[in-house]
Amino acid sequence: MTHQPAITQLSALLGDRLVTSQADRDLHGQNESYHPTLLPDAVAYPETTQEVSEIVKICAAEGCPITPFGAGSSLEGQHLASQGGISLDMGRMNKLLAVNDEDLNAVVQPGLTRVELNEELRATGLFFPLDPGANASLGGMAATRASGTTAVRYGTMADCVLALEAVMADGTIIRTGSQARKSSTGYDLTHLLIGSEGTLGIITELTLRLHGIPEAASAATCRFESVEDAVNCVILTIQSGLPMARIELIDEAMVRGFNIYSDAGLPEKPHLFLEFHGSPAAVAEQAALFGDIAEEFGAAGFQRAEKTEDRNKLWSMRHNAHPANKALAPSKGIISTDVCVPISKLAEAIVEAQDKARDMGLSCAIVGHVGDGNYHCGLNVDTSDAEEMKRAKEFVGLLNDSALRLGGTVSGEHGIGLGKTSYMHAEHGPALTYMRAIKAAFDPKGILNPGKILPALNH
Known part of the structure; x- marks a missing residue:
């Protein structure tokens, strides 16, 4: 196995939460669309941000690809391990960490789904409005900049995320944004990570806008x-x-x-x-x-x-x-x-x-x-x-x-993933060069969800 050195170290770190069984690999290599099954070499199940950081550090040292996995409901293959390596299943990081009802926000881990969040919010009189149809994970929704049936009134995930915690490609943990409703400080890394499909960093916590349940x-x-x-x-x-x-x-x-x-x-x-x-x-x-x-x-x-x-x-x-x-x-x-x-x-x-x-x-x-x-x-x-x-x-x-x-975009919701990379140049032209520069700066070894969003240079 090409990535065995990383897998050996991750097994020592995670124990039985590093899984190489065929059943788990098959589960994480399937998708809802026409993309072929693409199996990871192993599946990791972290439980804390610190564990995610340690996993990334090992993978960075060994040049092992990492593909974040939420609910597996994406339609353009974003969660598929196109180059093998580790499928990072965030399903055990699924807690509602805080509800700040007076400020109309909640702090959640990425594996919590939008249905689970609204069930936990029921007694507060607040709700999270985005509804993409599938019971997607909130981390996955942020990573793909999801929207859904209520976006016409409440906006997309880009409008609903106030702050993030993320693990970068070298294992560094960063925080972007705050509970404040606006800021004029520095580059907007929060919205750069939203929609990046796990190619720039791995989201480990989100602060989400909430709304009062309508009368x-x-x-x-x-x-x-x-x-x-x-x-x-x-x-x-x-x-x-x-x-x-x-x-x-x-x-x-x-x-x-x-x-x-x-x-x-x-x-x-x-x-x-x-x-x-x-x-x-x-x-x-x-x-x-x-x-x-x-x-x-x-x-x-x-x-x-x-x-x-x-x-x-x-x-x-x-x-x-x-x-x-x-x-x-x-x-x-x-x-x-x-x-x-x-x-x-x-x-x-x-x-x-x-x-x-x-x-x-x-x-x-x-x-x-x-x-x-x-x-x-x-x-x-x-x-x-x-x-x-x-x-x-x-x-x-x-x-x-x-x-x-007609002046539109090749995806308003599903994202790019594997399926629409060939249209990125037609839509973005010279701006694609700057997207590549951002990817290179954030992920110089190219280990974070490789093969997604950006077309190959020879395309």
């Missing part, structure tokens, strides 16, 4: 005759300044999947799923104003979900988009990809994506956090069919090109 919340659904009508309704809603908590597009193919998987009983037409937060009067006013806008675009079947259990049922259905997409073609796999465009270009982008998939003979379901211009395409693909895989990858490339042409 009232109401969800709703409505349907449209076309995706274009639904998206134009979203655009006018956002441009009108309505403070939507969630506004999700479900195209007709995805509705069909929900009907199969969740027995939703929805007419197979494009839908919007919505949620409003605020006082009872504000929620009622928001719903009425949205209804007026939706009527302009021919909306029908407007249904409200006022009770908590009804709202949870609605969003549970939305969170199950991946298995619902698979239900459209159970024998096939799913390639899930996302892009984000300015909302003024959203209708054009989504209609173009649907037309391209149809012309290429691909089954494609679209869902999106369209209030901020972000949408996801799920392709049903036989991964053993080389020709179909070629068409699917060509479609992803065309989708990325379209997003850039």
